[in-house]
Amino acid sequence: MANETTVRFGILGCAHISIKLCKAISKAPNATLQAIGSRSLDKAAAFAAENSLPTAVRVYGSYEAVIEDDEVDAVYIPLPTGLHVTWAVKAAERGKHVLLEKPVAMNVAELDRILEACEARGVQFMDGTMWVHHPRTAKMKEALSDEQRFGQLKWIHSCITYNPGPEFLKNSIRVKPDLDGLGALGDIGWYCIGAILWTVDYELPKSVLAFPGATLNEAGVIISCGSSLHWEDGRSATFYCSFLTYLTFDVTVLGTKGCVRLHDFTLPFEETFGYGTFSEASELDYGKIEQGRWCPKPNEHVVETEFSQDVLMVKEFSDLVGKVKCYEMKPEKAWQVMSRKTQLVLDAVKESIGKGYQPVEILT
Amino acid sequence: MANETTVRFGILGCAHISIKLCKAISKAPNATLQAIGSRSLDKAAAFAAENSLPTAVRVYGSYEAVIEDDEVDAVYIPLPTGLHVTWAVKAAERGKHVLLEKPVAMNVAELDRILEACEARGVQFMDGTMWVHHPRTAKMKEALSDEQRFGQLKWIHSCITYNPGPEFLKNSIRVKPDLDGLGALGDIGWYCIGAILWTVDYELPKSVLAFPGATLNEAGVIISCGSSLHWEDGRSATFYCSFLTYLTFDVTVLGTKGCVRLHDFTLPFEETFGYGTFSEASELDYGKIEQGRWCPKPNEHVVETEFSQDVLMVKEFSDLVGKVKCYEMKPEKAWQVMSRKTQLVLDAVKESIGKGYQPVEILT
Numbered sequence: 001m002a003n004e005t006t007v008r009f010g011i012l013g014c015a016h017i018s019i020k021l022c023k024a025i026s027k028a029p030n031a032t033l034q035a036i037g038s039r040s041l042d043k044a045a046a047f048a049a050e051n052s053l054p055t056a057v058r059v060y061g062s063y064e065a066v067i068e069d070d071e072v073d074a075v076y077i078p079l080p081t082g083l084h085v086t087w088a089v090k091a092a093e094r095g096k097h098v099l100l101e102k103p104v105a106m107n108v109a110e111l112d113r114i115l116e117a118c119e120a121r122g123v124q125f126m127d128g129t130m131w132v133h134h135p136r137t138a139k140m141k142e143a144l145s146d147e148q149r150f151g152q153l154k155w156i157h158s159c160i161t162y163n164p165g166p167e168f169l170k171n172s173i174r175v176k177p178d179l180d181g182l183g184a185l186g187d188i189g190w191y192c193i194g195a196i197l198w199t200v201d202y203e204l205p206k207s208v209l210a211f212p213g214a215t216l217n218e219a220g221v222i223i224s225c226g227s228s229l230h231w232e233d234g235r236s237a238t239f240y241c242s243f244l245t246y247l248t249f250d251v252t253v254l255g256t257k258g259c260v261r262l263h264d265f266t267l268p269f270e271e272t273f274g275y276g277t278f279s280e281a282s283e284l285d286y287g288k289i290e291q292g293r294w295c296p297k298p299n300e301h302v303v304e305t306e307f308s309q310d311v312l313m314v315k316e317f318s319d320l321v322g323k324v325k326c327y328e329m330k331p332e333k334a335w336q337v338m339s340r341k342t343q344l345v346l347d348a349v350k351e352s353i354g355k356g357y358q359p360v361e362i363l364t
Numbered sequence: 365m366a367n368e369t370t371v372r373f374g375i376l377g378c379a380h381i382s383i384k385l386c387k388a389i390s391k392a393p394n395a396t397l398q399a400i401g402s403r404s405l406d407k408a409a410a411f412a413a414e415n416s417l418p419t420a421v422r423v424y425g426s427y428e429a430v431i432e433d434d435e436v437d438a439v440y441i442p443l444p445t446g447l448h449v450t451w452a453v454k455a456a457e458r459g460k461h462v463l464l465e466k467p468v469a470m471n472v473a474e475l476d477r478i479l480e481a482c483e484a485r486g487v488q489f490m491d492g493t494m495w496v497h498h499p500r501t502a503k504m505k506e507a508l509s510d511e512q513r514f515g516q517l518k519w520i521h522s523c524i525t526y527n528p529g530p531e532f533l534k535n536s537i538r539v540k541p542d543l544d545g546l547g548a549l550g551d552i553g554w555y556c557i558g559a560i561l562w563t564v565d566y567e568l569p570k571s572v573l574a575f576p577g578a579t580l581n582e583a584g585v586i587i588s589c590g591s592s593l594h595w596e597d598g599r600s601a602t603f604y605c606s607f608l609t610y611l612t613f614d615v616t617v618l619g620t621k622g623c624v625r626l627h628d629f630t631l632p633f634e635e636t637f638g639y640g641t642f643s644e645a646s647e648l649d650y651g652k653i654e655q656g657r658w659c660p661k662p663n664e665h666v667v668e669t670e671f672s673q674d675v676l677m678v679k680e681f682s683d684l685v686g687k688v689k690c691y692e693m694k695p696e697k698a699w700q701v702m703s704r705k706t707q708l709v710l711d712a713v714k715e716s717i718g719k720g721y722q723p724v725e726i727l728t
Binding site: 151154155157159161162163164207209211212213215224226228230234236238240242244245246247248249250252254255256257258259261263264267268269275279280281284286295296297298357359 | 515518519521523525526527528571573575576577579588590592594598600602604606608609610611612613614616618619620621622623625627628631632633639643644645648650659660661662721723
């Protein structure tokens, strides 16, 4: 039931992902869907009908109308990346809390305009990365932080790919320079970079060096690419993202004593279960392995969750918004810090590709 | 039972891996252990006793004595890499067939001297890479070659690591410049490069670019490193190898329609079973995945084998040697081509590291 701490959402746009968010908002105990807006009223009405939205949900023929609605507390913005700065800033200026789909902006300068607008009005910012909200993620952090079991972190690798086919590569907004102009790097490289930064507690790498041979479309949008990332203490990471290959959601984290592997890290194989393996040195007998006789299979771990990660994202965001709205607490800045660091690294990888695969230093 | 096609092996040196090879030779139906030599007779005799070698096995106090033994058909050489060129050439010149432990040489120039000696005497050459002989490898090739299921190859990633500890890093021959001077790149990067080349049917990449931040010891030997590899048609690969982290034997091969993953590729989790997963596009419903609802778990495949991969290597080598020895057939050159291409790429990665992580073209 809605009460005064329930966060009333407005959604800007009828993207595919909006279907998922409508459901997540309806499941989250502290959120409710107040309004949805599209560039045309017909489209918004059709979306509402197709997805059986409650009749109480207000249907608007413009994004403007959603952010002008005084009974909307927060907006979810799944618009193409090129439109984020305009609409996120407008929403923040109207006092709306902002849940912004990733990639958050075309570059960190645009993101800074969004974050400044949020800070100026004291509204909560969070990006739409869902996997960080899965309880598996906290369990992984426990394993990675256990010096006895995992040792020191040395290396991270992430690979996220999918192959949406020729029609997508020709017409999708995700490959258009003025819409989702960061292409695969923004759409899925965002997750790879995010996973890497999450693992190192968001300590920025000193430099990145993109792999030669990134694939760009005719308009110069990245279709596939990869990069290595480097920290001064010798830790390093690599990632690969592509719109040209079969579906993968892989992350491998290697420490001196253990290894964590996930093959479903951005999207769990099942809605309420997150899989993963953890292997640790205490199970090894190097003497036997030297003779090639024995090597233990990784231990599979499954983390169950009552709410799926999309619902948990909405719930966490709404908790924070509720605190600002009802108890005059300050917005939690950790989320904008994570988004900004992810964007900084993403910008550096793009720059490295643009410079013909030269190393790019990351200035903090 | 030994007959005239049975290949009589001599082993040069009492390395750990020699224990495994003694067992493999005893299990292979077409091989027998004739002699083992060490730098001291005491050491060779102790090895023979500790490993319960048959009393018929001749025990020598020098490598020379093994290759001078007229009843030795073939030698297995597990000596430190820096000694390979000397002893492989001597053995070939004495008409012995050569099974040479990897990495085969300090560089391709040394390998060429070995291969020239083998060709001059018409003896068979093979390197000690075992995983290629596992029947799983042939099954993988079937999957990768199935255009309907796997599509076009786009990307390969391999990661092999282990953490043998501080004593090893200080004293092991595998980190000494005059012994195994290629360090982790030679010991385990060899497998990564081999897996990548095997996947592309040994078509050499156009260039490699090592990841910045390789770890070298005080003597300049590589302790951990990685690299990307690039083909002109857009295929690419990455690998990472390290003596500093927990044990991994990973390879991931990504095509437009499918993905093959192994986590035990150089050393199967069980002696007579090789594991792996294969995922294919026919099981996907992108519409559902777009809405974040469903993503299939990879299908696990297990390939059983009567003989473990080390025995199969000895058996394959002995088959070829038997043909040369008894039927005057020519040595099979495919094996030396694979070794040489692996060494060429390895040399290029080392050069890229030495040049401060500059791209290195591979000349064919």
